[in-house]
Amino acid sequence: MEEWDEVKVPKNVKDIFIEMxxxxxxxxxxxxxxxLFKEKEIAEEVLELEEYLDILNYxxxxxxxxxxxxxxxxxxxxxxxxxxxxxDEISNAAADLAKMVLEEKLHPLITEVILESEETxxxxxxxxxxxxxxxxxxxxxxxxxxxxxxxxxRRGKRWIFDPDEDTKIMPGDILIGRGTKTALDYLKEVARGxxxxxxxx
Amino acid sequence: xxEYEEIRNCLVEMxxxxxxxxxxxxxxxMYxxxxxxxxxxxxxxxxxxLTLKVKKLTLRLAKKEEDPESLLSIIDLADINExxxxxxxxxxxxxxxxxxxxxxxxxxxxxxEEELGRVRxxxxxxxxxxxxxxxxxxSKIGTRILAIKRGSRYIYNPGRADTIEKDxxxxxxxxxxxxxxxxAGEEIEKEE
Numbered sequence: 016m017e018e019w020d021e022v023k024v025p026k027n028v029k030d031i032f033i034e035m036x037x038x039x040x041x042x043x044x045x046x047x048x049x050x051l052f053k054e055k056e057i058a059e060e061v062l063e064l065e066e067y068l069d070i071l072n073y074x075x076x077x078x079x080x081x082x083x084x085x086x087x088x089x090x091x092x093x094x095x096x097x098x099x100x101x102x103d104e105i106s107n108a109a110a111d112l113a114k115m116v117l118e119e120k121l122h123p124l125i126t127e128v129i130l131e132s133e134e135t136x137x138x139x140x141x142x143x144x145x146x147x148x149x150x151x152x153x154x155x156x157x158x159x160x161x162x163x164x165x166x167x168x169r170r171g172k173r174w175i176f177d178p179d180e181d182t183k184i185m186p187g188d189i190l191i192g193r194g195t196k197t198a199l200d201y202l203k204e205v206a207r208g209x210x211x212x213x214x215x216x
Numbered sequence: 217x218x219e220y221e222e223i224r225n226c227l228v229e230m231x232x233x234x235x236x237x238x239x240x241x242x243x244x245x246m247y248x249x250x251x252x253x254x255x256x257x258x259x260x261x262x263x264x265x266l267t268l269k270v271k272k273l274t275l276r277l278a279k280k281e282e283d284p285e286s287l288l289s290i291i292d293l294a295d296i297n298e299x300x301x302x303x304x305x306x307x308x309x310x311x312x313x314x315x316x317x318x319x320x321x322x323x324x325x326x327x328x329e330e331e332l333g334r335v336r337x338x339x340x341x342x343x344x345x346x347x348x349x350x351x352x353x354x355s356k357i358g359t360r361i362l363a364i365k366r367g368s369r370y371i372y373n374p375g376r377a378d379t380i381e382k383d384x385x386x387x388x389x390x391x392x393x394x395x396x397x398x399x400a401g402e403e404i405e406k407e408e
Contacts, residue, residue, distance in 0.1 A: 028320050029320060029323055032320075036242065040238070043235075043238075043300070088318075090315050091315065091316060091317065091318035091319070092318055093315065094310045094315065094317040094318050094321060095318050095320060095321065097306060097307075097309070097310055098245070098306075098307055098310060098321065100306065101241075101303040101304070101306035101307045102303070102307075104299060104300075104302065104303035104306070105238065105299075105300050105303045105304075107299070108296045108297075108299040108300050108303070109296075111292070111296055112292075112293070112296050115289055115292060120288065120289045120292075121289050122286055122287060122289045122290050124220065124223065124224055124227070124290055125227075125289060125290070125293055127224055128224055128227040128228050128231060128293070129231070131224070131228045132228050132231045132232050132235075133232045133235075133372060133373065134232075134235060134373065195373065195375065197375065
């Protein structure tokens with residue numbers, strides 16, 4: 016993701032929209048992860064995603080404006096623009112939190128807030144004995160089976176942000192997940208190799 | 217409770233609420249639900265109150281702090297959550313205003329045939345006193361509970377151990393919400 020000029024923007028309004036929504040939500044999760052673990056690399060990723068989202072927003076606006084052929088359509092299109100602006104605001108808020116991490120300005124109380132909230136963030140270390148090893152995120156479907164959304168993976172010195180469905184879990188991976196404390200504790204047990212099956216509801 | 221603890225509790229609530237609001241806001245648009253959009257509107261007012269409360273408490277705490285500036289990030293975090301909730305309201309507002317949303321907005325979720333709404337649990341309902349694990353609503357009536365509103369409090373993403381009580385308001389997604397309404401003891405208005 017170095018050169019934004021080369022970034023592929025989805026073709027239609029619908030797909031740009033979905034991409035914007037997903038990106039903004041990912042940014043909020045990553046910003047809280049950065050704040051919790053004091054990880055500047057995650058914070059920097061949030062700022063990069065912010066630039067990406069601006070580009071998506073720009074493309075969305077162009078397409079939306081072009082689509083209006085009369086007064087009624089123009090009125091309807093304001094709803095698209097309003098929604099895009101709101102998503103952009105969410106991403107700006109996430110970026111500001113990321114900047115606070117980079118400036119090392121976080122009060123210790125913020126850590127407590129993140130840990131105590133309903134949906135929190137956790138670090139899950141994958142041991143070689145775990146049943147997670149060698150499986151893709153699609154196969155594991157951890158959001159359904161464990162209630163945890165994997166938002167990033169630390170592999171050696173490298174980060175994989177927003178891993179896709181084909182990503183295979185390797186021994187030693189550190190998964191950054193969002194979920195309730197109970198869900199994260201459960202996944203930690205699975206990752207440690209203590210629990211040998213992953214539940215299917 | 218001292219100021220520090222009070223601030224922490226308020227911020228935890230704000231973080232939970234802003235996340236819930238974003239979920240609800242997108243859901244209101246996707247399911248074209250004025251009901252849920254109004255819920256977001258009410259939560260937004262609550263967030264404003266909480267933001268003001270955190271700011272006041274932080275100022276009071278600052279008097280006792282050696283380094284009052286260290287508290288700045290606490291006010292910033294309250295602001296960040298308030299901005300996210302404002303944005304959520306901006307999304308839900310699309311449903312609340314008079315202009316019909318652009319068809320593309322519906323199209324984004326045209327695959328889903330699910331309905332989202334609020335259901336109040338009445339006194340004689342079979343749901344009262346049961347846990348979600350006992351009820352198995354997802355498999356039995358194809359219904360997922362996104363949140364339970366109990367008084368002014370929200371339990372969001374309720375878990376298997378959570379129990380349903382009389383007068384709870386369930387915020388649920390379903391292919392047929394009337395089934396849940398029936399179980400909850402609500403009168404169903406038959407549409408002509």
